[in-house]
Amino acid sequence: MDRIKETIERIEPLNEAAMESARARQDTLTKPRGSLGVLEDISVRIAGITGDYMPEIKDKVIITMVGDHGIVGEGVSAYPKEVTPQMVYNFLSGGAGINVLARHTGARVVVVDMGVASDLEIKNTGENFIDNKIAYGTASMTRGPAMGYEDAQKSIEAGIAVLEKEMENGVDIVGVGDMGIGNTTPSSAIVAFVTGEPVEKVTGRGTGLDDVGLKNKIAQIKTALEVNSPNREDAIDVLAKIGGFEIGGMAGVMLAAASHRIPVVVDGFISGAAALIAYELSPKIKDYLIASHLSVEAGHRAILEHIGIEPLFNLNMRLGEGTGATLGMSIVDASCKILCEMATFEEAGVPDKD
DSSP: OHHHHHHTTTTOOOHHHHHHHHHHHHBBBBSTTTTTHHHHHHHHHHHHHHOOOOOOOOOEEEEEEEEEGGGGGTTTSOOOTTHHHHHHHHHHHHHHHHHHHHHHHHHEEEEEEOOOOOOOOOOOOOTTTEEEOOOSOOOOTTTEEEEHHHHHHHHHHHHHHHHHGGGOOOOOOOOOEEOOOHHHHHHHHHHHHHHHHHHHHHHOOOTTOOOHHHHHHHHHHHHHHHHOOEEEEEEEHHHHHHHOOOHHHHHHHHHHHTTTOOEEEEEHHHHHHHHHHHHHGGGGGGGGGGEEEEOOSSHHHHHHHHOOOOSSSSOOOOOOHHHHHHHHHHHHHHHHHHHHHHHHHHHHTTTOOO
C-alpha cells in the first residue's frame, strides 16, 4: 500500500506555464487560430503534462495486461478461457491486431501476465513479456470476492513496477490495453457500482453473447454485487471484490505514468474500468488521461462521463488489446508535431491577419 500511496502523492497538477507557452506558439503558427481544433488542445495538454512547451513523442509503449476470470465458469462469455493463453502467444509472435497497429504507429508492445489461468510456455521473448502472475485467474465473484485485498494491492503495485521498469527503455507516452476472456463482466460490475448506472445499461454482449447469454451475464453481475457489497469509499476493495488482476495492473500503470508526468492513452471498456479504479484512488489522474475512442461496448460512455474526459474518435471498435490506444497515440503524436514542426508566420514570412 505504501508504494501506491507514494505514487499517488507524486502526481502533480499540469504545468500551467508550459501550457501557456504552447498555446502562445499555437497562435503564431501559419494557420487561422484554432483551425486545427482538438489537435491544438491535445498538444497544449501534453505540454502541461510533460512540463515542456515543445513536447516530442518518440518512445511509444503499449502495455497489454492479461488475466483470466473465474466468472467465466458462470457462462458469461461466448469463448472459453483457453483462448487467453493462445492470444498471449499470438501477441508475442506479432500476429494480433495490437501488433499490426503498433508497428504502424511505431510503438513497442509489452505483454504482462497478471493472472492467466495456466502456465505459459514463453521462450526467447526478449523484453516484451513480463511474468507478474498473481494467481491462476480470479475466483468467481458470484460466490465471494474475486481476489483477496492484498492481491488487489499487488496487482496495482505490479502495474506501477512495470511502467517504472519500462522507463529504463524510454517512455514518452504509454497506452494501456487488456486481454482476458470474460473481463467485460467484472468491468461492467465496476462501472455499475462506481457510476451508479443500472447494470442493464452498462453491460454488453462482450465477445458476442446472444440474448439468453446477455440476460445471464446481467444476472451474474447483480448477484456479484449483492454477494460482495464493495466499499464505495475504497477503490482497492472494489477491485478486490468485483475486479480482475489485469484491471488492477492497468490502474497501476496509469497512476505511475501520471506520477512521472507521462501521458496515458486509455483504450476501450476494460482499460476504462481500470481508469475508474485509478480515478477513484486519485482524481488528480484525470488530467493525464487521454481517452482514445468510444467503444461499442455498453457502459463505456458512462466511464468517460464519470471521469469527465472525451474520446478522440469513434470507429465502432471493441477489440481491446490496446488497439484503440495505439491509434489514439498516433493522433497525440501528430498534435505535438504540429506544435513543434509547423512554421510560425514570422519564420515563413507570411503576414498574420493582425
